[in-house]
Amino acid sequence: MTRLRLWPRSLAGQxxxxxxxxxxxxxxxxxxxxxxxxxxxxxxxxxxxAVARIVDAVERADQAQLSPNRGRVRLLDTSPIDxxxxxxxxxxxxxxxxxxxxxxxxxxxxxxxxDDRPPSLQRRGPPRDRPRDRLRRPGGGELIIAVERAxxxxxxxxxxxxxxxxxxxxxLIAQTLILYGIILLPVLWIGRRISRPLRSLxxxxxxxxPGEVDVPIAEGGPQDLREVVAAFNALRLRVTAMLDEKDxxxxxxxxxxxxxxxxxxxxxxxxxxxxxxxxxxxxIMEMDRTLDDILSLARLGRPSEPxxxxxxxxxxxxxxxxxxxxxxxxxxxxxxxxxxxxxxPSLMRRAVRNLIENAVKYGxxxxxxxxxxxxxxxxxxxxxxxxxxxxxxxxxFAPFTRLETSRNRDTGGIGLGLxxxxxxxxxxxxxxxxxxxxxxxxxxxxxxxx
Amino acid sequence: MLSAEAMGDxxxxxxxxxxxxxxxxxxxxxxxxxxxxxxxxxxxxxxxxLAAYAIDLVILDIMMPGxxxxxxxxxxxxxxxxxxxxxxxxxxxxxxxxxxxxxxxDYVVKPFSPRELSARIKVIxxxxxxxxxxxxxxxxxxxxxxxxxxxxxxxxxxxxxxVSVPLSTGEYNLLHALVTRPRxxxxxxxxxxxxxxxxxxAFDRAIDNQVSRLRxxxxxxxxxxxLIKTVWGGGYTLAAEVTRL
Numbered sequence: 001m002t003r004l005r006l007w008p009r010s011l012a013g014q015x016x017x018x019x020x021x022x023x024x025x026x027x028x029x030x031x032x033x034x035x036x037x038x039x040x041x042x043x044x045x046x047x048x049x050a051v052a053r054i055v056d057a058v059e060r061a062d063q064a065q066l067s068p069n070r071g072r073v074r075l076l077d078t079s080p081i082d083x084x085x086x087x088x089x090x091x092x093x094x095x096x097x098x099x100x101x102x103x104x105x106x107x108x109x110x111x112x113x114x115d116d117r118p119p120s121l122q123r124r125g126p127p128r129d130r131p132r133d134r135l136r137r138p139g140g141g142e143l144i145i146a147v148e149r150a151x152x153x154x155x156x157x158x159x160x161x162x163x164x165x166x167x168x169x170x171x172l173i174a175q176t177l178i179l180y181g182i183i184l185l186p187v188l189w190i191g192r193r194i195s196r197p198l199r200s201l202x203x204x205x206x207x208x209x210p211g212e213v214d215v216p217i218a219e220g221g222p223q224d225l226r227e228v229v230a231a232f233n234a235l236r237l238r239v240t241a242m243l244d245e246k247d248x249x250x251x252x253x254x255x256x257x258x259x260x261x262x263x264x265x266x267x268x269x270x271x272x273x274x275x276x277x278x279x280x281x282x283x284i285m286e287m288d289r290t291l292d293d294i295l296s297l298a299r300l301g302r303p304s305e306p307x308x309x310x311x312x313x314x315x316x317x318x319x320x321x322x323x324x325x326x327x328x329x330x331x332x333x334x335x336x337x338x339x340x341x342x343x344x345p346s347l348m349r350r351a352v353r354n355l356i357e358n359a360v361k362y363g364x365x366x367x368x369x370x371x372x373x374x375x376x377x378x379x380x381x382x383x384x385x386x387x388x389x390x391x392x393x394x395x396x397f398a399p400f401t402r403l404e405t406s407r408n409r410d411t412g413g414i415g416l417g418l419x420x421x422x423x424x425x426x427x428x429x430x431x432x433x434x435x436x437x438x439x440x441x442x443x444x445x446x447x448x449x450x
Numbered sequence: 451m452l453s454a455e456a457m458g459d460x461x462x463x464x465x466x467x468x469x470x471x472x473x474x475x476x477x478x479x480x481x482x483x484x485x486x487x488x489x490x491x492x493x494x495x496x497x498x499x500l501a502a503y504a505i506d507l508v509i510l511d512i513m514m515p516g517x518x519x520x521x522x523x524x525x526x527x528x529x530x531x532x533x534x535x536x537x538x539x540x541x542x543x544x545x546x547x548x549x550x551x552x553x554x555x556d557y558v559v560k561p562f563s564p565r566e567l568s569a570r571i572k573v574i575x576x577x578x579x580x581x582x583x584x585x586x587x588x589x590x591x592x593x594x595x596x597x598x599x600x601x602x603x604x605x606x607x608x609x610x611x612x613v614s615v616p617l618s619t620g621e622y623n624l625l626h627a628l629v630t631r632p633r634x635x636x637x638x639x640x641x642x643x644x645x646x647x648x649x650x651x652a653f654d655r656a657i658d659n660q661v662s663r664l665r666x667x668x669x670x671x672x673x674x675x676x677l678i679k680t681v682w683g684g685g686y687t688l689a690a691e692v693t694r695l
Contacts, residue, residue, distance in 0.1 A: 255513060258539055258560050263471035265561035269479050284561055309613040314667060321618035321663065334666065340613050345606070349616065 011198065012191025016184050023179055031172045038168070042161075043094055050145050050159045051098045057155050058104055058147075073157045079146040080156055081112045088113060088143075095145060107148030113141045113161050197221040197229055208236060247299060254295050261288055293416040296350070297399065300423050305344040312339040312348075312448075313370050316379055319352045320368055329365035330356055336370050339377065341448065343428055351424040352379060354417040355432075355444045359383035363441055372450070376430075379446040387436040396434065397422040421446075460486045461575050462503060466496040466522065467511040467537065472560075476509075479564045485571070493517035497525065500532075506578070507571060510554075511537045512545050520549055527553035533574045537562070550602075551591075592695040593629040595688065596677055598668055599695070600629055607667070615667055620645070624660045625668075628678065628688040637685040661686055 008014055057073035081087075092109045099106055143161035146154045197220045204217050216233040219226040265284050271277040313336040320332040352368075359366035363383020371378045388396060399419040422432050430448035437443050463485050467473040470491070477487040488503060490496035493516060499505070508526060512519035523534050536557040538546045546557050555574050558567050593600045597610045605622050607615045617625065623645035627636065636644070638657045645657075661680075665672040679689045 255539060259469050260471065262561040263469065263475065266472055266475045266479060266564050269564045270475075281563065288561055309611070311613055311615045315616040318616040318618040318621065321620065325618065325620050334663070345614055345616055 010191070011195040012188050015191045016187050019187050020180060020184060023183065024176065027172060027176050027179070031168070035168065043091060046143055046159050046161055047091060047095060047098070047145070050143070050157045051095055051102075053157055054095075054145065054147055054155055055099065055102045055104060057157075058106070058149065073155055075149075076146075076154045076156050079108075079110050079148070079154050081110045081144055081146055087111065091143070091145075095147070099147070105150060107150060109148070110146045112144050114144055115141050193221050194225060197225050201229055201232055204236075205232065208239075250295055250298050254291060257291055258288065261291075290416065293420050296347075297416060297420050297423060300347075300420075300427055305346055307342050308345055309340060309342055310345045310348075312341045312343070312377060312379075313337065315345060315349060316352055316368060316370050319349055319356060322353075323356055323360065323366075328356075328360045330360065330368060331366070332368040337372075339370060339372050341377065341450070343448070347424045348428065351421040351446060352381075354421040355379075355381040355446065358417055359385070359442070359444065362386070374450070376450055377448045379448075381444045382437065382441060383444075384441040387440065387442045388434060390436065393434050393436075397432070460484065461506040461571075462486045462488065463571065464488050464490060464496060464499055464503070464505045464508045466490045466493070466508065466514070466519070468492055468514045469511070472511075472537075476564060476567075480568065480571075483568045493519075493522045496522060500526065500530075505532055507533045507535065507575060509535050509537065509567070509571075512549060513539065520545060520552060523549055523552045523554050531578075533578055535567070535570060535574065594693040594695055595629055595632070596668075596690040600625060602626065617667070618663075620660050621664050621667070624657070625664055628686065629692050632688045632690060632692040635681045635685045635687045641686065657686075 008017055053073050057075075088111045091111045095109055095111070096106075099109075141161045142158045144156065144158050146156045148154055197217070200217055216236070217229050219229045219233075221229075261284055265281065268277055268280045268284070271280065317332055317334060317336070320330050323330040356366050356368065359381050360383075363385025365384055367382045369378075369380045369382075371380070396418050399416055418432075425432050425446050425448070428448060430446060433443075433445045433447060435443040435445070463480060465473055465477055465480070465487055466489075467476075468491055473489055473491070477489055480487050488499050488505070490499050492514060496508070496510075500508075510519045510522060519536060523536070526532055526534055534554040536546065536549045536554045537560060538549070538557050539560050550557065556570050558570065591602055593602075599608045600606075601608060605617065607617055607622075607625070609615060624641060627641055627644040641657050661678055662672070665675050665678055669675045669677055677688060677690050679687050681687055
């Protein structure tokens with residue numbers, strides 16, 4: 001289920017969204033300022049003359065010169081403004097202030113914006129096209145101002161009242177869209193320009209396999225990014241160089257340890273006692289194998305063996321057969337069907353061999369099976385030994401772990417076997433599961449994805 | 451078959467290794483085995499010794515400072531037919547394969563048993579004395595037969611679809627013996643002899659067992675073998691054309 005994500009993940013998206021939000025807020029502030037200013041301006045424009053007329057009317061009415069039904073200011077008995085009409089208290093306050101400045105005291109003031117003049121304020125005679133009427137644009141209305149005279153009755157005036165807020169909104173939206181177009185397109189462009197090299201940097205860092213032929217990432221984008229990419233390329237070269245150095249060092253160590261071993265092996269040939277000589281030779285071979293394991297474990301990150309299509313059943317069978325040739329009690333169903341897998345055969349051989357070797361060493365015998373499921377393959381090596389204490393099951397994968405300190409060198413090795421097998425299998429994307437079987441013995445299973 | 455000794459002169463071996471701790475005791479051992487040994491501590495010395503003496507066989511360490519064993523192998527192969535046995539480390543597998551492809555006759559992996567080395571030397575000298583052309587090293591080249599390819603360097607059997615079918619040491623040795631002698635009848639004793647050369651301990655099980663295992667891997671119908679045929683009277687033969695790749 002995918003949730004609608006409002007917050008984009010990409011750099012360009014986040015930049016664009018942030019800038020869009022900031023622009024919107026700026027536009028809103030701008031707009032409210034504009035609206036305020038416009039209101040003030042409209043108040044001045046529309047109410048200024050009306051107030052002057054009312055002041056004039058009040059004075060004339062006091063002198064009884066005002067004809068009740070003619071002129072722009074009428075004298076009515078009651079306020080024509082509906083209680084339900086759109087009252088404008090802020091205009092009322094403005095008018096009161098203006099009247100007070102003119103030295104007039106009045107009673108209540110009521111104002112309202114209406115679409116049409118009430119009948120009591122209709123003009124007599126044929127409507128003339130007067131410039132004033134042209135102010136009545138669509139969406140405009142009439143502002144009715146009613147002022148209660150101190151001497152009784154209401155002085156009422158009407159004046160055109162442009163109601164331009166709707167249009168103003170439209171203008172705001174259009175303006176914002178234009179701004180977005182002008183600003184967001186470059187932002188998206190620069191965002192992409194930054195994020196493309198970043199993305200290739202990320203994928204290069206993720207896929208970095210030391211030892212493989214390195215193609216440096218193309219430096220692109222702004223200067224800061226070019227520097228990051230260049231630094232990464234340099235880092236990659238350094239890591240590769242360090243690993244090469246490690247390989248060379250391990251090779252040198254291997255060579256330097258093997259040479260005295262080989263010398264020793266040649267020298268023991270002069271030992272007369274056959275049993276003694278054979279034991280010595282075995283010890284030397286054991287040391288050599290350990291050395292080999294150490295070197296393999298250390299080099300595992302940069303396998304030199306390519307991935308090959310291999311019949312895994314035949315691979316396990318061949319390993320088992322080698323053990324049987326040496327007289328070990330290892331069983332495997334030779335009729336196991338062919339099982340084609342893509343892996344590094346000599347490394348996998350070694351992993352299987354190490355598990356069987358442990359089984360034979362500690363459990364005297366090994367029953368090996370290969371089972372294929374649609375999504376995975378299990379190579380199970382079951383022995384009849386004492387198993388491993390439950391709380392130590394995880395420990396045995398650590399290099400140089402041996403469970404019994406009393407175990408002598410002869411059979412114990414130095415505890416690299418499982419570590420190496422585990423490393424090989426996890427390098428192939430799988431895992432090794434160790435389980436004590438209820439009927440006794442250890443069950444070591446290599447699980448590989450298919 | 452005439453051995454070198456029987457011809458009246460002691461085989462003269464050139465032992466090239468920069469490590470004195472290996473070279474000297476090995477020279478001692480081989481002298482006791484009845485060989486005449488000349489030692490060289492580097493490739494340059496080896497070149498002058500090769501020019502000065504009639505050397506019968508060269509034992510050559512691959513990893514040497516200065517000119518290495520591979521380069522010296524190439525030099526020897528360009529100028530003579532003197533057999534070469536390489537001393538290699540297990541980790542130098544690629545070097546070993548390159549060395550064999552360059553024309554070395556055999557190799558031993560350090561730490562090696564001097565007895566095994568001595569046995570190999572004798573086999574190669576016997577072969578050379580028999581006047582036969584130099585044989586290809588046991589672990590070089592690939593052999594194609596009946597849709598299969600046996601790759602010696604990697605010791606892998608590859609099928610028509612390019613899928614590798616791993617072989618045990620015994621199976622590999624047996625199949626190698628068969629593909630290098632196609633259409634020859636090989637008795638069980640001959641096969642035992644041919645396959646025992648390398649890891650003697652790994653091959654004390656019956657040849658018949660290995661043959662039936664191999665058949666399961668390469669025959670379309672193991673019950674009715676078309677490739678590895680049993681010959682009446684006791685023996686096996688590879689009934690297929692073998693192409694050396």
